[in-house]
Amino acid sequence: EMQLVESGGGLVQAGGSLKLSCTASGFSFGGYAIGWFRQAPGKEREKVSCISSHSGITYYADSVKGRFTISRDNARNTVYLQMSSLKPEDTAIYFCVAEILALSCGLYSWDEYQNRGKGTQVTVSS
Numbered sequence: 001e002m003q004l005v006e007s008g009g010g011l012v013q014a015g016g017s018l019k020l021s022c023t024a025s026g027f028s029f030g031g032y033a034i035g036w037f038r039q040a041p042g043k044e045r046e047k048v049s050c051i052s053s054h055s056g057i058t059y060y061a062d063s064v065k066g067r068f069t070i071s072r073d074n075a076r077n078t079v080y081l082q083m084s085s086l087k088p089e090d091t092a093i094y095f096c097v098a099e100i101l102a103l104s105c106g107l108y109s110w111d112e113y114q115n116r117g118k119g120t121q122v123t124v125s126s
Helices: none
Strands: 003-007 010-013 018-025 033-039 046-051 058-060 068-073 078-083 092-099 120-125
Touching (some): 018 092
Antiparallel strands (some): 046 058
């Protein structure tokens, strides 16, 4: 059974940092693009970042560009999202997703990632 488990969320003050982890099991991790989406109350789900499988090409939403960094460790079946200079508007539940994709992961929406974690809450206080 494929599983994605997020961790690393929590409460942090504005300007602070958090590092999210997404650990996968039950599938050949290296062949999958891995992404992060977030959902804040009353807002649309937003694609935050993703990293393609073999090429390692990354995508970042404009709202996080320059502040967030995604990376993957295929030996540990884990993808990381390093979040710095956090803002209150980054408050959301962050979901990890995985899929085998033909094109750059930044081109795909939430519905096209069939494998998803349950999310981890990130709260940024002002």
